[in-house]
Amino acid sequence: MGLGSCSGPLPQTYEVDVLEDDGATVVPRPDGLAKVWHRTALPPEAKEGDVVVDGRVDPILTAQLRDEVREARARLRRIELSPGGTLDVEDGSDEGAASSAETR
Numbered sequence: 001m002g003l004g005s006c007s008g009p010l011p012q013t014y015e016v017d018v019l020e021d022d023g024a025t026v027v028p029r030p031d032g033l034a035k036v037w038h039r040t041a042l043p044p045e046a047k048e049g050d051v052v053v054d055g056r057v058d059p060i061l062t063a064q065l066r067d068e069v070r071e072a073r074a075r076l077r078r079i080e081l082s083p084g085g086t087l088d089v090e091d092g093s094d095e096g097a098a099s100s101a102e103t104r
Contacts, residue, residue: 015065016042016050026052 017034018025024039029051043057049069051061 013051013053013061016046016048016052019046019048 013029014026014032015029016024017027019039022039024037024042024046025034026037026042027034043052043055046052046057049062049066050057051065052058053061
């Protein structure tokens with residue numbers, strides 16, 4: 001993990017994506033690119049999935065994020081795939097996937 005790849009202060013609000021021995025992948029909110037930071041830059045109590053604001057885990061935003069993820073997973077489970085297990089992510093149909101498979 002390239003811990004030296006990021007310098008400067010952590011963003012004011014970010015999601016803790018992945019925690020490893022020495023490093024942490026964080027995603028600035030609302031729409032940032034994942035960055036790798038040294039784990040000691042995070043609050044000691046931070047866990048994967050937590051939202052941190054101004055250096056503190058925010059329990060309300062963390063709960064909201066967990067609800068959003070739970071709802072997104074539920075929506076994905078309701079999607080029906082074609083018999084081949086394909087899905088056209090553009091419009092949610094599997095029509096385009098069948099035609100592209102025929103051209104191979």
